[in-house]
Amino acid sequence: MQSTSIFLPNGQTVTVLPLAGDIQFRVDKSDPYCSILPPLWHVVLCVRDQHSPPGPSNGPRNAYASFKTPSLRNDNLTLRTLAATSQQTAMILWATLWWYFHQTPPDPHLTTESSIPKTGRPKGDWRLNITRQGHLANELLLSQLEQRRLITVMDSTMAPITNEEVDDEDGREIFTSQRAFWQLDPRCYLCDHSTIDGTRPCNTHSVAYYPPPPTQYILTDSVRHPTRPKPPGRGETFYTRFISSVGQSLSFRTVSLPLHVAAVPRLESTVQHTEDVNWADSASALSSDIELLHKWMNEPRVAAFWGLSGPHSIQKEYLISVMRSKHCFPVIGCWDSKPFGYFEIYWAKEDRLGKYAGTDVTDWDRGIHALVGEQQFRGNHRVRIWLSALAHFCWLADCRTQNLFLEPRVDNERFIGYIEEVGFHKQREIAFPHKQAALMIMNRETWVTPEL
Numbered sequence: 001m002q003s004t005s006i007f008l009p010n011g012q013t014v015t016v017l018p019l020a021g022d023i024q025f026r027v028d029k030s031d032p033y034c035s036i037l038p039p040l041w042h043v044v045l046c047v048r049d050q051h052s053p054p055g056p057s058n059g060p061r062n063a064y065a066s067f068k069t070p071s072l073r074n075d076n077l078t079l080r081t082l083a084a085t086s087q088q089t090a091m092i093l094w095a096t097l098w099w100y101f102h103q104t105p106p107d108p109h110l111t112t113e114s115s116i117p118k119t120g121r122p123k124g125d126w127r128l129n130i131t132r133q134g135h136l137a138n139e140l141l142l143s144q145l146e147q148r149r150l151i152t153v154m155d156s157t158m159a160p161i162t163n164e165e166v167d168d169e170d171g172r173e174i175f176t177s178q179r180a181f182w183q184l185d186p187r188c189y190l191c192d193h194s195t196i197d198g199t200r201p202c203n204t205h206s207v208a209y210y211p212p213p214p215t216q217y218i219l220t221d222s223v224r225h226p227t228r229p230k231p232p233g234r235g236e237t238f239y240t241r242f243i244s245s246v247g248q249s250l251s252f253r254t255v256s257l258p259l260h261v262a263a264v265p266r267l268e269s270t271v272q273h274t275e276d277v278n279w280a281d282s283a284s285a286l287s288s289d290i291e292l293l294h295k296w297m298n299e300p301r302v303a304a305f306w307g308l309s310g311p312h313s314i315q316k317e318y319l320i321s322v323m324r325s326k327h328c329f330p331v332i333g334c335w336d337s338k339p340f341g342y343f344e345i346y347w348a349k350e351d352r353l354g355k356y357a358g359t360d361v362t363d364w365d366r367g368i369h370a371l372v373g374e375q376q377f378r379g380n381h382r383v384r385i386w387l388s389a390l391a392h393f394c395w396l397a398d399c400r401t402q403n404l405f406l407e408p409r410v411d412n413e414r415f416i417g418y419i420e421e422v423g424f425h426k427q428r429e430i431a432f433p434h435k436q437a438a439l440m441i442m443n444r445e446t447w448v449t450p451e452l
């Protein structure tokens with residue numbers, strides 16, 4: 001195992017170093033962020049040899065080898081550093097898992113009793129086992145990590161764990177799977193919850209975790225759908241991740257408008273609505289994002305599918321209509337902070353799609369519209385990354401979202417091919433008034449990880 005650096009979504013860099021049987025994680029001190037992670041922690045990672053002969057009856061059942069590359073089910077993690085609070089323990093475990101699940105994935109095929117070819121063998125989720133040793137021998141701490149959804153404890157009984165069960169690694173297993181890990185919002189872990197209501201503000205990438213809001217229904221254009229949460233604020237970066245395969249940071253922000261416009265509160269009262277009309281009509285609303293959209297929509301490649309080429313007024317009017325939408329918000333994607341594409345994330349039920357797709361769309365399903373405007377950021381390898389990152393955001397944003405949709409025109413064959421590579425499949429075709437669309441769907445259950 002080689003020393004490496006990991007880049008956390010809150011901007012912190014952590015150096016990971018093998019050290020005499022342990023793995024050391026050291027937070028980069030030159031980091032401009034005020035670190036809420038402990039400066040240093042150690043873990044032990046070893047690989048269980050399932051084929052070793054059983055040990056003595058009161059001794060460990062399996063032999064262990066030191067970690068080199070991940071295995072599907074046999075890697076065991078022991079936390080060696082005691083953090084000050086359970087939230088800090090969750091942080092260091094989360095950051096350790098972030099590093100681990102960036103490793104090259106192991107072969108997903110499970111072993112079977114009968115000898116069948118590998119290609120026909122069942123596939124399993126990639127899991128990292130967490131041992132009940134070291135500081136995690138503490139049942140209270142374990143249950144706090146479980147409450148934070150960071151670990152899965154295969155134990156739905158009330159009975160306390162016995163000494164024999166502690167030794168038996170197959171009974172009442174504790175693990176984090178790759179699939180579960182990528183459905184955990186980093187902002188829940190890279191945050192010191194004790195400071196949220198205190199004097200030190202939480203950093204802006206952090207949120208306190210609350211369960212999803214209660215479901216309440218309203219009608220829009222005769223469609224009954226749940227009330228929707230407010231999208232991220234104007235100009236806010238709501239997703240960011242360093243992508244090691246291209247060596248750049250990918251981020252998504254909502255469209256930005258001049259400051260006095262951004263200060264206008266949510267439109268509910270008549271007065272605020274009047275202000276809103278003003279910002280929409282003012283010359284200052286012709287922000288740099290409208291310039292970007294103007295440039296991109298006039299690319300013949302984009303115009304062929306979006307049909308929004310023409311003078312600034314067309315893109316401006318369009319962008320304002322999307323900002324006014326109650327179920328959709330406009331997004332700019334950036335590589336290393338340089339804008340490269342425009343996206344829309346929408347709730348599908350009350351969208352045009354919901355009206356045409358009928359019962360195929362359920363309450364919390366979302367859809368995505370996309371375009372890449374900048375030539376230097378084109379290519380299939382990047383499409384897979386940004387599309388799977390948008391899907392990642394949608395899964396994280398609401399755990400009730402079960403399906404994601406894209407509705408490319410049926411003749412947009414290249415894009416349809418890319419979408420399939422990310423995990424969508426064509427459900428059927430839909431005849432919209434303006435296009436024949438391929439209804440492409442991805443279910444949460446089939447999604448494992450974003451492109452790294």
Ligand SMILES: CC(C)(COP(=O)(O)OP(=O)(O)OC[C@H]1O[C@@H](n2cnc3c(N)ncnc32)[C@H](O)[C@@H]1OP(=O)(O)O)[C@@H](O)C(=O)NCCC(=O)NCCS
Nearest residue numbers: 301302305369370371372377378379380383407408412415
């Ligand atoms: C469909 C779309 C999202 C695909 O994204 P993309 O980044 O353009 O992906 P593509 O694979 O088509 O890009 C190919 C170009 O990337 C470049 N490219 C490909 N691989 C590359 C690499 N490894 N390094 C650098 N550039 C590369 C090449 O210039 C190539 O152009 P060429 O095919 O003319 O040679 C985008 O083209 C688009 O916005 N189209 C219009 C809108 C649209 O159709 N949206 C979908 C509606 S739902």
